[in-house]
Amino acid sequence: MSVHGERIAFLRRELREHNYRYYILSAPSISDAEYDALLRELEQLEALSGEPVPLDSPTQTVGAPPSHTFTPREHGEPLLSLANAFTDEEVESFVRRLDESLPQAAIRFIIEPKIDGLAVNLRYERGELRMAATRGDGTTGEDVTDNIRTISGIPWHLQGGDVPEVLEVRGEVYMSKAAFADLNSRQDAEGAAPFANPRNAAAGSLRQLDARMTAKRKLAFFAYGAGIGGRQLASSQSALLAALAGYGFAVQQTGQAADVIGLLNFYRDLQQRRPDLAYEIDGVVYKLDDFSLQQQMGAVARSPRWAIAHKFPAEEVTTTVRDIIWQVGRTGVITPVADMEPVAVGGVIVSRATLHNVDEMARKQVYCGATVVVRRAGDVIPEVVTAFDIDADALMPEPPHLCPACGASVYRIEGEVAIRCSGGLACPAQLKERLSHFVSRGAMDIEGMGEKLLARLVDEGLLASIADIYEFDYHRLAGWTGMGEKKIANLQEAIEVSKTRPLARFLHALGIRHVGAATAAALASHFTELAAVVSADEEALLSVPDVGPEVAGSIRSFFAEEHNRVVIDRLLHAGVTPVAAQVVASDHPLAGKTIVLTGSFEAVNRRQAQERLRSFGARPAGSVSKLTDLVIAGEKAGSKLTKARELGIEVADEAQLLSWLEWSAPSLS
Ligand SMILES: [Zn+2]
Structure with missing residues (x-):
């Protein structure tokens, strides 16, 4: 290498990175003038050195070209796959096996939420990100380096000084719930098919041939392990996570436990908090914390004996629609419901899932015989998320013209998605609601x-x-x-x-x-x-x-x-x-009076009541003052009522308001 060799190598690396930031990420970190200065310096040094200039030198190329295929990459150390536990008993026998195999050891577990994303292997050489590959078959994955570089949570250079010569960092690429919702609404606006779940969206986004597409998808990353170089860094999983965090990686909050009870408590607690997390998880991972104990336990086939994934019951599953049922709610809204092949989801067997309304049903292209993804999270009513493998010839279901509960005609108010039964008084589905309204105090008042x-x-x-x-x-x-x-x-x-x-x-x-x-x-x-x-x-x-x-x-x-x-x-x-x-406005008891309505009323819409009282010659006002003649207070009346009492203003209640609204003048005959 010539005297300039080191500087030339540095400039090529720098310029490639700037090319990448400029052309792929559209986010340059230096000015055009600075870039030009670096490029000129490289040109001069390459000329001075007299050595042949490689074709991939930044002086010979413009921009970073989009990749056309994914090159296979072998991992330095294979990525193991975890055995799964679905029941408490399986967790118990996992712990028992460890206790029996390590009778002398003080066993300590670290517990990590299991992110529902995509495992990747990142190879750093002297602290620089050199290569990133998908898990693949565990031994060989696909090169997604350009795409990985667009994820802001993945450092290009490891922070801090003490870095192994080669370090493989393992973790999960995922899409947050917010980014997922955002992406799907953009897909929808562009008329593209929505993604079924954040995991699919993350996978599809990472495997974009054009890394600029990946950059738009707002992927994120959590580090949770290491291949080559890992054991140099730490002697336990908890220490490894701390070291990775020190290098600039995001790591998850973890738990600790020493026995089955501790593990299961963490599991149940996290299951409760699951809906509040910013990203999807599908279980927890229990790992022996101590690396030397991990080594003693070893692996069977490709699964380590020192770790297990305890899965949550699936919240999204696939099944087939048998029929579309039209359900009439107690207020007369008619909702399409999918009747499906029974399937276990969210820990229960489900055969019905709501399609919300006609528009949603059409948008998701759900029909009899459709294959659908059904979701049931927590206590939420099961819903059809999406249909796939859509048969273009399938007959899309038509909303009914008559109410399935009473046979009255169905109507739809312009601007609303709901269709409704017009047979309010005769519809059995709406009966209880109608009856209790009919007899209520503001209505027929049947005590x-x-x-x-x-x-x-x-x-x-x-x-x-x-x-x-x-x-x-x-x-x-x-x-x-x-x-x-x-x-x-x-x-x-x-x-x-x-x-x-x-x-x-x-x-x-x-x-x-x-x-x-x-x-x-x-x-x-x-x-x-x-x-x-x-x-x-x-x-x-x-x-x-x-x-x-x-x-x-x-x-x-x-x-x-x-x-x-x-x-x-x-x-x-x-x-x-x-x-x-028969109303003669000027004879109304409130005619000419300044009144204030405050609080909430059971049978009366406040704004409409004000209009009506105005038509009787009353003067509704917004605030209470010495000029106020009367305050009509509903439930939870606050400061206005307090002020009225302070000023000694007369206060009336809803019953009196009703009588004033219904007021009719004494007959003239
Ligand atoms: Zn009806």
């Missing part, structure tokens, strides 16, 4: 008809519709626990009284979507009688204060549904006669 009683009446098939409330013979309840003669008489009385609730209450009780207490009151005072509301067209509805197109549409489709009209007819037939309201 004594509690949730428990309603649930039992429905479960025993005695109430199948809100109309049944007025047709049922309550003497049949005699003998039920808690239903004495007096109680039954009171209940019947309450039901009788409810027949003549104001029209506003009745409309509210019907549970029409978007029609709360205030809108119901506005409708009642505008139309004054039920028949007019039922037959109102869209134009008429839109002329009511605070009724917009969405509300009008909801009212129209409710009364257009034959099933609902039948129920209303039955109610009227049973003697329910909503009392008409």
